[in-house]
Amino acid sequence: xxxxxxxxxxxxxxxxxxxxxxxxxxxxxxxxxxxxxxxxxxxxxxxxxxxxxxxxxxxxxxxxxxxxxxxxxxxxxxxxxxxxxxxxxxxxxxxxxxxxxxxxxxxxxxxxxxxxxxxxxxxxxxxxxxxxxxxxxxxxxxxxxxxxxxxxxxxxxxxxxxxxxxxxxxxxxxxxxxxxxxxxxxxxxxxxxxxxxxxxxxxxxxxxxxxxxxxxxxxxxxxxxxxxxxxxxxxxxxxxxxxxxxxxxxxxxxxxxxxxxxxxxxxxxxxxxxxxxxxxxxxxxxxxxxxxxxxxxxxxxxxxxxxxxxxxxxxxxxxxxxxxxx
Amino acid sequence: xxxxxxxxxxxxxxxxxxxxxxxxxxxxxxxxxxxxxxxxxxxxxxxxxxxxxxxxxxxxxxxxxxxxxxxxxxxxxxxxxxxxxxxxxxxxxxxxxxxxxxxxxxxxxxxxxxxxxxxxxxxxxxxxxxxxxxxxxxxxxxxxxxxxxxxxxxxxxxxxxxxxxxxxxxxxxxxxxxxxxxxxxxxxxxxxxxxxxxxxxxxxxxxxxxxxxxxxxxxxxxxxxxxxxxxxxxxxxxxxxxxxxxxxxxxxxxxxxxxxxxxxxxxxxxxxxxxxxxxxxxxxxxxxxxxxxxxxxxxxxxxxxxxxxxxxxxxxxx
Numbered sequence: 001x002x003x004x005x006x007x008x009x010x011x012x013x014x015x016x017x018x019x020x021x022x023x024x025x026x027x028x029x030x031x032x033x034x035x036x037x038x039x040x041x042x043x044x045x046x047x048x049x050x051x052x053x054x055x056x057x058x059x060x061x062x063x064x065x066x067x068x069x070x071x072x073x074x075x076x077x078x079x080x081x082x083x084x085x086x087x088x089x090x091x092x093x094x095x096x097x098x099x100x101x102x103x104x105x106x107x108x109x110x111x112x113x114x115x116x117x118x119x120x121x122x123x124x125x126x127x128x129x130x131x132x133x134x135x136x137x138x139x140x141x142x143x144x145x146x147x148x149x150x151x152x153x154x155x156x157x158x159x160x161x162x163x164x165x166x167x168x169x170x171x172x173x174x175x176x177x178x179x180x181x182x183x184x185x186x187x188x189x190x191x192x193x194x195x196x197x198x199x200x201x202x203x204x205x206x207x208x209x210x211x212x213x214x215x216x217x218x219x220x221x222x223x224x225x226x227x228x229x230x231x232x233x234x235x236x237x238x239x240x241x242x243x244x245x246x247x248x249x250x251x252x253x254x255x256x257x258x259x260x261x262x263x264x265x266x267x268x269x270x271x272x273x274x275x276x277x278x279x280x281x282x283x284x285x286x287x288x289x290x291x292x293x294x295x296x297x298x299x300x301x302x303x304x305x306x307x308x309x310x311x312x313x314x315x316x317x318x319x320x321x322x323x324x325x326x
Numbered sequence: 327x328x329x330x331x332x333x334x335x336x337x338x339x340x341x342x343x344x345x346x347x348x349x350x351x352x353x354x355x356x357x358x359x360x361x362x363x364x365x366x367x368x369x370x371x372x373x374x375x376x377x378x379x380x381x382x383x384x385x386x387x388x389x390x391x392x393x394x395x396x397x398x399x400x401x402x403x404x405x406x407x408x409x410x411x412x413x414x415x416x417x418x419x420x421x422x423x424x425x426x427x428x429x430x431x432x433x434x435x436x437x438x439x440x441x442x443x444x445x446x447x448x449x450x451x452x453x454x455x456x457x458x459x460x461x462x463x464x465x466x467x468x469x470x471x472x473x474x475x476x477x478x479x480x481x482x483x484x485x486x487x488x489x490x491x492x493x494x495x496x497x498x499x500x501x502x503x504x505x506x507x508x509x510x511x512x513x514x515x516x517x518x519x520x521x522x523x524x525x526x527x528x529x530x531x532x533x534x535x536x537x538x539x540x541x542x543x544x545x546x547x548x549x550x551x552x553x554x555x556x557x558x559x560x561x562x563x564x565x566x567x568x569x570x571x572x573x574x575x576x577x578x579x580x581x582x583x584x585x586x587x588x589x590x591x592x593x594x595x596x597x598x599x600x601x602x603x604x605x606x607x608x609x610x611x612x613x614x615x616x617x618x619x620x621x622x623x624x625x626x627x628x629x630x631x632x633x634x635x636x637x638x639x640x641x642x643x644x
Contacts, residue, residue, distance in 0.1 A: 140396070159520075222545065223545045226553045
């Protein structure tokens, strides 16, 4: 290729020997290689770790830098990036509706709780490189180490908690404790890794046990419902009874007012009449008597008047009529 | 002639380069090197990173990692001292501390892994079989935080004397002395996973289920209990309200009756005879009707004038 180009060059610029072109080409390629291995750029979230003949010399920040070609090498470490590890599940595709891998990570998620029950926990660990030099030079399988120690830490923490704690109120606290544990172990290896967070995403009872856990929740609801129904009945009956009690008392009060008023009325009436009667008792008594008879006698169906000198009542009475009436 | 000269320069340069590359070698920051001469180690291990010199051609560079390395055991079935079978999965960190010994006694990392398998697994087995299940699972005597469920802690859990962390350290302690002879150091051993073996797991599941059923039953009966309590309270309240109302009503009525009686008595006592006369007349009006037969004697006050006209008497009466 280069030779053919050189041949064309010969026809364009006669007098220049093709051998010179070959030499220039070689020199150009060498210069290019030197330039490429001299300059390097470090990304905004990275730091460059420089080694000279394999020995660590310095760290360079983001930007364009140069190094001695062939003698110095650069390893770029993403120090600002937050890495994530998933336990008990895998995200297949993150997005608006994140797709998770179907179950099958039971080995990772099954763990024993402090009350010797079994829980299924899913969690994430987020970490970043705090010290790129320590990160590169102290531990070889950093990711494996993080994964293995995360599992060990999480199980140790869950192993000291009851299943109900980790299912309900203790989840966040367990995550924090596991984070402290993981960090202290990683620090003891001088990994240069900083754990940003451990979050227990989901803690569940194992599948075969789940229905009975749900039953507890149902029973809880049932209990509330039963109590509410009883309260409802109470609230329905008692105010009504209170109203009826008020009514009974009011009726009695009405009776009382009526009774007293009537008594007073009648008493006053009597007194009024008596007041007048006292003035002429004889005549008034006779008058009242006769007036009463005047009123009463017309209403009476059968009246018989017997002469005292006549003996026997029978001849006068229409006995048949009496018998017939009866 | 010109050509021959350049060829010889190139040949010399190539030879020089070969010799140089056989003489100089670099040691990386993460490496340690043992120089061997026909397979026999020469000199001390080179642990200093940088450029170094050796005899070309006859000396060979053997590189070993200086960093902490990982080992992940495979799960083993181990009984605890209370005869509970569990799967135990351990993980360990190790490193090559004496590359010379490592080269002689172990050779490569694959062999090292096999050594780790043997030693760590056996130490793990020894320690686990020495301890009760809850000692392996738990780490401390931390009290469980009470939840609203009030689930009981299984009786078998006693006081934790060692706990998982300490058992891990015991495994490390037991395994550590076996490694220096291989030029290795065991940095750390951790119990990664503990799980019940299949049939133990089944039993635990059925215990969990019965425990939950008990809790559920408790909830239901609590509900019924509270319901009965409310109903009882309701009945009591109902009786109280009704009877109190009745009592009050009776008292009010009684008081009114008493007052009325007093009013009547005060009034009628002024002239009991007149009252009785008036009342009797009133009674006639109310009791005598068309079905009544009245048989009167002509002697009676009312009809006495029917027989004779008492002229004198009339005067007298007037």
